[in-house]
Amino acid sequence: MENNLTNESFLQNIISNIKDVNYYAMKDAKKRLDSLAKPLGSLGMLEDLCIKLAGITEKLQNKINKKAVIIMCADNGVVEEGIASGPQSLTLAQTINFTKGLTGVAVLAKQNNTDLIIVDVGINSDKIIENVINRKINKGTNNILKGQAMHRHECIAALNVGIEMSKKAKDQNYSIIGVGEMGIGNTTTSSAVLKALTNNSVHDITGKGAGLTDSAFQKKKWVIEEALKINSPDKNDAIDILAKVGGYDIAAMTGVFLGCAYYKLPIVIDGFISAVAALCACKLNPLVKKYLIASHFSKEIGYNIAIKHLGLEPMLNLKMRLGEGSGCPIAFSIIESACAIINNMATFEQAQINTGYLDAVRDEKCYIV
DSSP states (O other): OGGGTTOHHHHHHHHHTOOOOOHHHHHHHHHHHHHBSSSTTTTHHHHHHHHHHHHHHSOSSOOOOOEEEEEEEEOOGGGGGSOSSSOTHHHHHHHHHHHHTOSHHHHHHHHTTOEEEEEEEEOSSOOOOTTSEEOOOSSSOOOTTTSOSSOHHHHHHHHHHHHHHHHHHHHTTOSEEEEEEEOTTHHHHHHHHHHHHHOOOHHHHOOOTTOOOHHHHHHHHHHHHHHHHHHOOOTTOHHHHHHHHOOHHHHHHHHHHHHHHHTTOOEEEOSHHHHHHHHHHHHHOGGGGGGEEEOEEESSTHHHHHHHHHTOOOSEEEEEOOOTTTHHHHHHHHHHHHHHHHHHSOBTTTTTOOOGGGHHHHHHTTTOO
8 A cells, every 4th residue: 555655546546436325225224213113213313323324334233343533643834824823843742642542532532442543644753653653744744825735746645645544444344433633733724725625715714723812813814815825726626725735634634534435434524624624535526425424513613614515414512623533432422322223222013012103104204303
């Protein structure tokens, strides 16, 4: 796989060979859910999750045996413009803390029996970090206010790293994957990517990230506008957008979404940056959407735009805005609960309940709200 990192034909082969989900399996799942001893549709999004999982895995009943969050870590040259609340050194520090179990996502992952797969795709350091997979493309991207973030071949390398990690997860028998990140300045690059993809106003897609003064926030929005003018990314080419105003982390995350769809693994979106990467993957192949599960509403303003374009509804609203993949382990526990429903709940027949009273309800779809 490593030999393919800058191979665009390899990437395009993955993109073009993503298959649709299995609608027959989804229909069977819906039929079983309607046979369970409960009011029709009464478990709402838990039932939707069961149906989606059936379509992805092509199995009626699923078990989440192994869970992981893949965290892509990289630095962004744009931090030199003063648009981040903390120093660039925090990227390295927090990446190390992931391995020690000290960060938000690490604590939540341990609580929910979830592994972390941590990848250095572009940290601005020569340090080799124990228990971090080294796929460093460069020591951070260029400042997008002075030119494009990376060369196209570097972007392709980052995308292929994400695909590589998806294959690794598949080979290691993970049942579900979440996607997170660490990179100071990456809400700026994510907002720039989102604006290029959607052409929404910079005011609608840009938030304060980890926290900014009002003057720094205004500069952040100005930097995004100017970077897009300077680099003129092609709105119809997600790879061009990522290369010109994105980051190694976002590009690698996009690759994870593509890879999981290709390898038929359900994949959970975290917050804003994760949602932007998912949107990039869907621009490259719309079938990716069928494999996506949205974990939580992010408080970062641009998230609402990204998730609307994805056409997905998150399952949680905990007013979170940490990133790192922190929403994914919590979402995994809900997805496991959904699996328990379809796997273990009694049918009307097993519960010895006559279902004649449901005929009118089914006919008129009275249970749909």
